[in-house]
Amino acid sequence: MKLNLSEKFTSLRSRLGVIFLISVIPPLLLLTLSYFQLRENEKEKAENEALRILRLSASNEERLIEGARQLLITFSKDKDIRQGNFSQCNENAKFILDQFPFYTALGVVDNKGKIVCSGMEFDPDTNVSDRRYIQQVLQTNDFAVGQYQIGRVSNLPSVNFGYPILDPEGEVKYIAVAGLGLSWLSNLSEEVEFRSGSTLTLMDENGRILFRQPDNEFWLGKSVPESEIYQVIIQQQSEGIVEAKGIDGVEKLIAFTPLSIENRTGTIYLHLGLPTKIAYQNVNRIFLFNLIGFVIIITSAFVIVWFGGYLFIVKNIQKLLVSVKFVSEGNYDSVKLDEKSQKGEIGELNSSFYQMAVQLKQRDEDQKRINSVLKNQLRSESELEQKGRDFISVASHQLLTPLALIRGYLLMLLSQKYAKVDKSALEFAQESAKGVDRMSKLVKDLLSSSRIENNSLPLKKKNFNLTYLISDCTKQFQLKAKQKNLELLYPEEGQILVFADPDLTAEVLSNLVDNAIKFTDEGLVSIMVRDKDDKFAEVAVRDTGVGIKKEIQNKIFEKFFFSESWIKRERESTGLGLYICKSLIELMGGKINVISAEGKGSTFIFTLPKAKNE
Amino acid sequence: MNDKTILLIEDDLPLIRMYQVILEKAGFKVKNALDGEEGIKKINDDKPDLVLLDVILPKKDGFEVLKEVKSNQNTAKIPIFCLTVLHQEEDMKRCKNLGADDFLIKTDVTPDDLISKINSRLSS
Numbered sequence: 001m002k003l004n005l006s007e008k009f010t011s012l013r014s015r016l017g018v019i020f021l022i023s024v025i026p027p028l029l030l031l032t033l034s035y036f037q038l039r040e041n042e043k044e045k046a047e048n049e050a051l052r053i054l055r056l057s058a059s060n061e062e063r064l065i066e067g068a069r070q071l072l073i074t075f076s077k078d079k080d081i082r083q084g085n086f087s088q089c090n091e092n093a094k095f096i097l098d099q100f101p102f103y104t105a106l107g108v109v110d111n112k113g114k115i116v117c118s119g120m121e122f123d124p125d126t127n128v129s130d131r132r133y134i135q136q137v138l139q140t141n142d143f144a145v146g147q148y149q150i151g152r153v154s155n156l157p158s159v160n161f162g163y164p165i166l167d168p169e170g171e172v173k174y175i176a177v178a179g180l181g182l183s184w185l186s187n188l189s190e191e192v193e194f195r196s197g198s199t200l201t202l203m204d205e206n207g208r209i210l211f212r213q214p215d216n217e218f219w220l221g222k223s224v225p226e227s228e229i230y231q232v233i234i235q236q237q238s239e240g241i242v243e244a245k246g247i248d249g250v251e252k253l254i255a256f257t258p259l260s261i262e263n264r265t266g267t268i269y270l271h272l273g274l275p276t277k278i279a280y281q282n283v284n285r286i287f288l289f290n291l292i293g294f295v296i297i298i299t300s301a302f303v304i305v306w307f308g309g310y311l312f313i314v315k316n317i318q319k320l321l322v323s324v325k326f327v328s329e330g331n332y333d334s335v336k337l338d339e340k341s342q343k344g345e346i347g348e349l350n351s352s353f354y355q356m357a358v359q360l361k362q363r364d365e366d367q368k369r370i371n372s373v374l375k376n377q378l379r380s381e382s383e384l385e386q387k388g389r390d391f392i393s394v395a396s397h398q399l400l401t402p403l404a405l406i407r408g409y410l411l412m413l414l415s416q417k418y419a420k421v422d423k424s425a426l427e428f429a430q431e432s433a434k435g436v437d438r439m440s441k442l443v444k445d446l447l448s449s450s451r452i453e454n455n456s457l458p459l460k461k462k463n464f465n466l467t468y469l470i471s472d473c474t475k476q477f478q479l480k481a482k483q484k485n486l487e488l489l490y491p492e493e494g495q496i497l498v499f500a501d502p503d504l505t506a507e508v509l510s511n512l513v514d515n516a517i518k519f520t521d522e523g524l525v526s527i528m529v530r531d532k533d534d535k536f537a538e539v540a541v542r543d544t545g546v547g548i549k550k551e552i553q554n555k556i557f558e559k560f561f562f563s564e565s566w567i568k569r570e571r572e573s574t575g576l577g578l579y580i581c582k583s584l585i586e587l588m589g590g591k592i593n594v595i596s597a598e599g600k601g602s603t604f605i606f607t608l609p610k611a612k613n614e
Numbered sequence: 615m616n617d618k619t620i621l622l623i624e625d626d627l628p629l630i631r632m633y634q635v636i637l638e639k640a641g642f643k644v645k646n647a648l649d650g651e652e653g654i655k656k657i658n659d660d661k662p663d664l665v666l667l668d669v670i671l672p673k674k675d676g677f678e679v680l681k682e683v684k685s686n687q688n689t690a691k692i693p694i695f696c697l698t699v700l701h702q703e704e705d706m707k708r709c710k711n712l713g714a715d716d717f718l719i720k721t722d723v724t725p726d727d728l729i730s731k732i733n734s735r736l737s738s
Contacts, residue, residue: 397670400699401626404720408632411724418639418725440721444700458704 012317016309024298031294035287042283043253047241050255050272057188057270058259068178069143072163076176081108086117093119104158105179111172137162137175147266148210150221157182157210182211197278199246202270229254233269246273253279316346320353332361396447407436445576452583459587463611464502466537467494470527473509480517487524496529497611498537500588508581512541512604520545536607548596557582618736619643621662623653625671640729650674654682657689664732665694669705677712684713693735
């Protein structure tokens with residue numbers, strides 16, 4: 001999951017965005033938490049207020065009832081009543097009722113329940129003996145409070161009180177009665193400031209609605225025993241607060257309390273409801289306000305981060321990235337970064353990278369320059385080599401062609417077939433031919449050594465039998481040896497396999513045998529071959545000739561070396577023969593040296609690598 | 615005296631004259647060409663009995679001439695002797711591989727050698 005996330009938000013910018021969004025979570029949580037706290041506070045506040053109102057109502061009622069008792073006590077002391085002067089009583093009662101509008105009724109009934117005096121018009125036949133509070137007064141001889149009920153006459157809810165008026169014998173003679181309406185509740189709701197939307201409801205223990213503010217007329221007398229709030233109130237039977245549906249089915253915060261009065265039969269319940277919507281209106285509004293503010297702030301902050309991040313971070317990084325690409329392509333000049341050192345990590349990164357690019361560029365240029373120089377050198381070397389080779393070949397060809405011409409004509413003279421030649425001219429031609437031969441040999445040797453020196457000699461190594469090569473090569477010198485009366489010994493059979501270039505080996509061998517014959521006047525020239533060790537085969541060319549002085553033995557393989565004795569003896573040497581031999585042998589991985597003493601002949605020994613097993 | 619024709623393909627005029635003397639003395643009819651292209655043309659046109667071919671030539675070198683002549687059925691049987699001034703194994707091998715019938719080194723060969731080699735070739 002994490003992997004997916006980091007794969008999804010790969011760009012620096014979106015990562016910044018994600019970090020920002022994550023950072024927004026805690027304040028959002030805090031905001032929500034504070035909302036619930038506020039809500040809780042608000043609830044508590046509303047509850048307290050409601051309870052206060054309810055308690056106020058309860059004490060109001062108590063006071064009113066107490067007031068009613070006082071009134072009835074006072075009223076019952078009236079001597080008009082005691083004297084049975086009920087017409088005056090009517091006047092008095094009426095007067096009192098006018099003074100105290102809370103009272104719905106005031107009068108006197110006799111102990112049979114017949115109304116004898118009333119502040120209001122009344123039917124003289126009306127009998128109230130069935131009323132429970134009357135019966136209660138008759139039983140207890142004391143103040144009694146009736147039940148709230150909807151008045152039969154007024155159709156208004158009221159509660160009645162009775163107070164016994166005793167005859168001198170202590171029997172109940174009359175009962176002073178008073179009715180108290182619920183207009184005090186209406187008044188209360190006017191006095192106390194209810195929150196708009198609040199409802200104040202009074203119901204009896206059967207769920208009958210006695211008072212309801214507002215919409216009293218609609219609700220009055222209706223029974224709602226099935227409503228949620230009724231169930232709660234009846235179950236709890238004490239003061240409390242609950243969130244429940246009111247009688248109108250609206251979700252409310254409801255405070256409730258039973259109003260129980262001493263001497264009252266039955267209990268009534270008052271509850272004050274505040275729709276949760278309204279209760280939390282302020283909190284919700286504040287929360288909404290905060291939330292909107294928060295969102296605005298966050299959004300603008302996000303915008304700032306998004307664009308600021310682009311401007312201050314992403315842009316630079318992108319610039320850097322482009323530069324990195326340029327550098328990786330070797331396109332250093334396209335790198336556009338400030339070389340000045342800047343503050344901050346990105347600045348440092350930029351300037352460091354710039355420095356790096358500059359250094360890389362420098363290095364690259366150096367490398368390129370070196371390469372181009374090398375290449376030029378190489379080119380010129382190879383061209384030179386090529387040219388050199390061509391030059392040498394061409395030069396050799398050019399030198400040799402006229403030699404061939406001279407030689408040809410000299411030979412034609414010597415053959416005497418093509419022209420008439422006298423004896424001394426013949427002799428001159430013979431000497432000339434010798435010079436031409438020497439010249440040819442010199443040119444050939446020069447060509448060989450040049451090729452060796454510039455590595456243009458084609459080397460074709462292979463396995464071959466050295467014995468056969470020796471015998472083939474040496475045979476050609478038999479005539480020459482015979483002319484000097486020399487014995488020429490060489491192996492004719494055998495199997496010594498070496499890995500070398502046979503043509504070059506033959507050239508070396510010819511050279512050595514030719515020299516040996518040249519420098520030997522009597523005796524023999526012998527060629528021997530053997531396996532020297534696991535790695536090398538060894539060839540020795542031995543003669544019984546003049547030998548070589550110790551001092552010059554090391555020098556004879558040098559280029560253009562001419563020994564005194566050689567100069568005295570032979571003018572044919574080019575000074576290159578042994579140099580070429582040594583070079584060729586070394587080229588093929590072998591070694592060459594000489595063992596000799598002056599006047600005691602020489603032995604030239606060279607080695608060649610043995611054949612490779614295939 | 616015989617009536618055999620020898621084509622000499624050689625760019626060095628003094629050499630041509632010299633070989634011409636040698637060959638005519640031996641009784642051959644001598645024709646010559648100064649470069650490879652001319653040489654091929656003359657081989658095709660004149661059908662000489664033998665060709666002396668210098669390896670180093672202008673326009674087309676001796677190897678190319680050899681290759682063309684030996685790969686052409688009409689001329690493949692004409693014997694060709696390669697000529698060079700140098701004793702170089704590589705060139706010799708190359709000539710042999712291309713079908714040359716002999717290899718002569720100008721600085722080594724004697725007039726008698728030349729004639730006897732040509733004769734032995736033509737009589738065989």
